[in-house]
Amino acid sequence: MESVGLNAYLFVGAVLFVCGIVCMAIKRNGIGVLMGVELVLNSANLNFVAFARYTPLGLDGQVIALFVIVLAAAEAAVALAIALNFYNNHLTIDVDRGSELQG
Amino acid sequence: MTADVLFWLFAALVCGGALGVVVTQNIVRMAFWLILSLGSVSALFFLLGADFLGAAQLLIYVGGTVVLLVFGVMLTASGPYMQIKTSAADGLLGACVGGLLFLVLVSSISGMDWSQLHTTNTTPSVIAERPEGNTLRPLGLAFLGLRPDRPVTEGSEVKPAPGYLLPFEIVSVHLLVVLVGAAYLARAKRRANPSNDSLSA
Amino acid sequence: MNGLFAATSISEFLSGLKLPFAGSLSPLWVLLIAALIHAVILINIFAILPLFYIWLERKVAGRIQDRLGPTRVGGKFGWLQTLADGIKLIQKEDLAPGAADRWIFRIAPYLAVIASFAAFIVLPFSDGWVAVSLDVGVFVILALMSLEVLGIIFAGYSSGSKWALFGAMREAAQMVSYEIPMALCALVPLVIAGTLNFGEIGRMQAGLMHNWLIFHDPFTFIAFFTYFVTATASVKRAPFDLAEAESELVAGFHTEYSGLRWSFFFMAEYASMFAVSGIAVLLFLGGWHTGIDLEASMAGFRGWMPDFLVPGFTLGNYLVNLFGAKVFVLKACALVFVQIWVRWTLPRLRIDQVMTTCLKYLVPISCVLFLGAILWPLLLASTLKRTTILENAPPLGRVIVGDAAAVRPLPTGMASSPQQEAAE
Numbered sequence: 001m002e003s004v005g006l007n008a009y010l011f012v013g014a015v016l017f018v019c020g021i022v023c024m025a026i027k028r029n030g031i032g033v034l035m036g037v038e039l040v041l042n043s044a045n046l047n048f049v050a051f052a053r054y055t056p057l058g059l060d061g062q063v064i065a066l067f068v069i070v071l072a073a074a075e076a077a078v079a080l081a082i083a084l085n086f087y088n089n090h091l092t093i094d095v096d097r098g099s100e101l102q103g
Numbered sequence: 104m105t106a107d108v109l110f111w112l113f114a115a116l117v118c119g120g121a122l123g124v125v126v127t128q129n130i131v132r133m134a135f136w137l138i139l140s141l142g143s144v145s146a147l148f149f150l151l152g153a154d155f156l157g158a159a160q161l162l163i164y165v166g167g168t169v170v171l172l173v174f175g176v177m178l179t180a181s182g183p184y185m186q187i188k189t190s191a192a193d194g195l196l197g198a199c200v201g202g203l204l205f206l207v208l209v210s211s212i213s214g215m216d217w218s219q220l221h222t223t224n225t226t227p228s229v230i231a232e233r234p235e236g237n238t239l240r241p242l243g244l245a246f247l248g249l250r251p252d253r254p255v256t257e258g259s260e261v262k263p264a265p266g267y268l269l270p271f272e273i274v275s276v277h278l279l280v281v282l283v284g285a286a287y288l289a290r291a292k293r294r295a296n297p298s299n300d301s302l303s304a
Numbered sequence: 305m306n307g308l309f310a311a312t313s314i315s316e317f318l319s320g321l322k323l324p325f326a327g328s329l330s331p332l333w334v335l336l337i338a339a340l341i342h343a344v345i346l347i348n349i350f351a352i353l354p355l356f357y358i359w360l361e362r363k364v365a366g367r368i369q370d371r372l373g374p375t376r377v378g379g380k381f382g383w384l385q386t387l388a389d390g391i392k393l394i395q396k397e398d399l400a401p402g403a404a405d406r407w408i409f410r411i412a413p414y415l416a417v418i419a420s421f422a423a424f425i426v427l428p429f430s431d432g433w434v435a436v437s438l439d440v441g442v443f444v445i446l447a448l449m450s451l452e453v454l455g456i457i458f459a460g461y462s463s464g465s466k467w468a469l470f471g472a473m474r475e476a477a478q479m480v481s482y483e484i485p486m487a488l489c490a491l492v493p494l495v496i497a498g499t500l501n502f503g504e505i506g507r508m509q510a511g512l513m514h515n516w517l518i519f520h521d522p523f524t525f526i527a528f529f530t531y532f533v534t535a536t537a538s539v540k541r542a543p544f545d546l547a548e549a550e551s552e553l554v555a556g557f558h559t560e561y562s563g564l565r566w567s568f569f570f571m572a573e574y575a576s577m578f579a580v581s582g583i584a585v586l587l588f589l590g591g592w593h594t595g596i597d598l599e600a601s602m603a604g605f606r607g608w609m610p611d612f613l614v615p616g617f618t619l620g621n622y623l624v625n626l627f628g629a630k631v632f633v634l635k636a637c638a639l640v641f642v643q644i645w646v647r648w649t650l651p652r653l654r655i656d657q658v659m660t661t662c663l664k665y666l667v668p669i670s671c672v673l674f675l676g677a678i679l680w681p682l683l684l685a686s687t688l689k690r691t692t693i694l695e696n697a698p699p700l701g702r703v704i705v706g707d708a709a710a711v712r713p714l715p716t717g718m719a720s721s722p723q724q725e726a727a728e
Contacts (some may be wrong), residue, residue: 004106006217009151011212014205014209015209018201018204026194028189032133035137046147049148049156062170063242065156072168077285078285079171080174080289083175092187131405138415162450166483168475170453
């Protein structure tokens with residue numbers, strides 16, 4: 001049995017997750033926020049695959065991870081289209097400027 | 104031994120890339136760090152014996168999604184090397200909240216005894232039986248709705264467990280809808296053309 | 305051990321090797337040395353192929369344009385012209401323009417080269433001669449080759465020049481679009497082979513030429529040519545080299561590059577040409593088999609000098625495999641020659657024509673081919689009661705369920721491939 005176990009992978013996933021959350025929170029560039037979302041989804045994927053390897057979750061973990069990858073690609077496509085529309089309307093991609101609907 | 108060294112190498116790359124994404128202000132450099140991070144995640148997938156997932160991660164994430172993001176960067180840049188800076192207060196607050204969240208995650212991960220999972224459920228795992236990581240066939244069968252690796256006893260008869268055929272179909276239809284929707288959203292609008300405006304007015 | 309460093313045959317050889325002073329090697333050392341040998345061999349192939357191809361390109365271009373091409377360096381045929389060019393490029397100053405984002409500008413060529421080189425890891429040169437034999441080899445190689453576009457986008461964007469940016473945008477749009485028909489066309493023979501492992505696909509095509517997957521049915525035959533067109537486009541060769549269209553964009557994405565970094569882009573391009581040709585050879589053109597069944601006549605030779613140095617290692621077998629590797633490289637070089645020939649014969653398309661060709665023609669064509677390749681065995685099974693056109697030909701492909709069926713025999717209708725059904 002190798003010394004690197006489930007916990008090590010979960011820690012890497014935790015770092016990815018926190019980085020993604022912080023990235024989503026502090027970036028003002030819309031594309032930067034999207035990158036944060038990608039990091040969070042990847043941390044979830046890493047956890048799924050680690051559980052698939054080290055616990056009896058087995059293949060299901062990998063299947064779910066594949067679904068996540070596919071949905072993330074779809075999400076990126078739609079989000080990018082939205083970002084382009086945002087840019088068309090505001091001539092910037094700074095998400096702080098999208099405050100027209102504020103009460 | 105070698106697997107350990109490779110794990111630590113790629114884990115460091117994953118974490119370093121993710122930190123780079125957070126810290127960097129230049130959006131294209133952020134994309135570079137993102138590639139580093141996601142590519143190393145795919146290497147970790149290979150180490151975890153998920154060959155197909157690792158390749159899918161490379162093809163879809165690194166080769167597809169990130170290219171899309173860089174496209175977005177280029178199409179939305181209002182000047183060369185556009186930088187939209189995060190204010191120092193925002194960054195500090197984000198770092199504090201992120202640090203606390205990380206501590207919560209670490210304490211909960213290390214407080215959990217995962218080995219219980221091994222004993223409560225004795226179903227053999229495909230992955231455990233195949234350290235080589237050839238999960239291609241089982242994955243394909245699972246998507247076709249067949250799980251020969253997970254026999255379910257139903258009365259006297261042993262049946263393969265149901266797979267993921269319906270989610271697979273739903274996801275494929277979803278992808279088609281997204282394709283059409285994204286193309287519709289991002290289509291070129293001729294709003295800026297004044298002659299068009301006067302015509303419609 | 306993990307599939308990531310399965311340098312199988314060489315590590316088996318090393319682990320069997322008895323050193324005169326230290327006995328047999330420990331598994332860790334075997335792994336490291338085997339990995340090192342693979343890396344050295346692949347890096348050499350990766351470096352020498354572009355040298356040869358650039359010379360070939362100049363020579364072919366010269367002949368097509370009724371010139372001689374390089375004649376001076378290294379004798380009558382200018383063999384060493386590329387080497388001289390390389391030495392010149394190394395000596396050149398490594399410039400970065402003032403408007404460039406220097407850090408990314410410097411890193412981008414390495415990204416392109418790494419992506420292009422990584423494809424060679426899963427490309428088998430002969431029976432078992434592969435650095436990493438993966439069950440998802442074809443998928444991995446397509447994934448790795450799709451990464452080259454990132455280096456090019458970064459190069460174009462960070463150059464701080466509009467020509468470079470235009471080139472990079474064109475390149476990104478083109479490569480991302482052409483990936484779709486390329487993968488679909490690669491799927492057509494894979495559907496028949498029933499595996500993504502290059503080694504198994506290669507072994508399947510042993511014997512006479514009609515066993516090659518290109519001659520399996522009409523769809524694979526057309527798929528080969530469609531694949532070749534999309535592959536030419538995806539390695540940005542003329543007539544699809546819009547990313548570096550000299551007449552419009554100076555030199556496209558590498559306008560601002562000089563010296564060694566510039567040559568890295570070219571190494572990546574020529575190595576990718578070999579890689580896509582190698583994929584075509586493995587998937588359609590019989591891999592390392594000659595197609596005239598020389599292998600059968602050499603079968604007796606395989607047993608020559610058994611237990612050479614190491615028990616289980618046969619020198620004859622090794623030499624036969626070496627012959628196979630030569631056949632493979634020759635076939636791939638022939639395809640690269642066709643790419644060069646096309647480049648110097650056809651005029652360049654416009655960028656909108658390139659995109660139209662892909663999205664309006666190649667994608668539908670490859671979809672139809674894919675559908676046809678799936679339906680073909682069913683059609684044959686229902687009309688001729690066999691799955692190949694020729695009588696007595698062994699059915700290709702392997703059982704879909706494989707070892708998973710060992711858990712429990714599944715209902716035949718669901719579990720068996722069309723080939724199996726026909727056999728029943």
